[in-house]
Amino acid sequence: MSYGVKEIFLTLQGEGVHAGRRAVFLRFTGCNLWTGREEDRAHAICQFCDTDFVGMDGENGGRYSADDLATKVAELWGEGNSDRYVVLTGGEPMLQVDDALVDGLHARGFTIAIESNGTIETHPRIDWVCISPKAGSDVVQRRGDELKLVWPQTGSDTDAMAGWNFANFLIQPMDSGDSSANQANVESATSFVMAHPNWRLSLQNHKILGLP
Ligand SMILES: C[S@@+](CC[C@H](N)C(=O)[O-])C[C@H]1O[C@@H](n2cnc3c(N)ncnc32)[C@H](O)[C@@H]1O
Ligand SMILES: Nc1nc2[nH]cc(C(=O)O)c2c(=O)[nH]1
Ligand code: SF4
Numbered sequence: 001m002s003y004g005v006k007e008i009f010l011t012l013q014g015e016g017v018h019a020g021r022r023a024v025f026l027r028f029t030g031c032n033l034w035t036g037r038e039e040d041r042a043h044a045i046c047q048f049c050d051t052d053f054v055g056m057d058g059e060n061g062g063r064y065s066a067d068d069l070a071t072k073v074a075e076l077w078g079e080g081n082s083d084r085y086v087v088l089t090g091g092e093p094m095l096q097v098d099d100a101l102v103d104g105l106h107a108r109g110f111t112i113a114i115e116s117n118g119t120i121e122t123h124p125r126i127d128w129v130c131i132s133p134k135a136g137s138d139v140v141q142r143r144g145d146e147l148k149l150v151w152p153q154t155g156s157d158t159d160a161m162a163g164w165n166f167a168n169f170l171i172q173p174m175d176s177g178d179s180s181a182n183q184a185n186v187e188s189a190t191s192f193v194m195a196h197p198n199w200r201l202s203l204q205n206h207k208i209l210g211l212p
């Protein structure tokens, strides 16, 4: 098996419970909820994506074997064996993640996190599962460490989600690319959390910090 990779980079996790943690991001190409082409966005199940996951032309992108991919992730982490952390993202990483990659990353001492839309069951040996449901999709992965809902999304049933088996429930304001719409999304997300104390606010810190 080989993997199509858009980009791999060292940064800080910007979002969610582990915001601020040093992490290698491994971004796979391709998604099952949008082609990634602008002309298809309006018809996609997921229409608000902030990410270019098309092709393999990003930093350290390309086609890799499991061994080469795990080695590249370790090389980007650099010296030091403690607290090694890799985030599998995309696109939709569960279209590609398998035993060989998970075992290769574990063998190099990494704690493995995933950012997934939850429409495909996540690999059972991933250490930190973050699911971000998309309205209009069928979420089959209803357990994990973190449920991170982009807000607002009409058609999202937050009461039903609060009954799913997650350790943390987060609301993340949607980045729409327009500053006044973004301000409205932040205010709406804040109001939601003020009214629902079982949910917490997640901000995209990397965008504030100018990190990838
Ligand atoms: C680009 S997605 C890739 C992983 C996976 N496909 C997913 O949707 O969870 C990574 C994270 O960014 C979030 N995200 C995508 N577009 C966003 C936007 N415009 N504003 C805020 N968060 C966004 C997703 O919901 C997800 O939590
Ligand atoms: N710094 C940083 N943190 C992130 N957390 C989730 C991201 C993603 O695109 O999956 C992301 C990202 O793209 N950059
Ligand atoms: S599911 Fe994730 S990667 Fe796919 S289009 Fe939506 S936010 Fe982007």
Ligand SMILES: [Mg+2]
Binding pocket: 050, 051
């Ligand atoms: Mg991102």
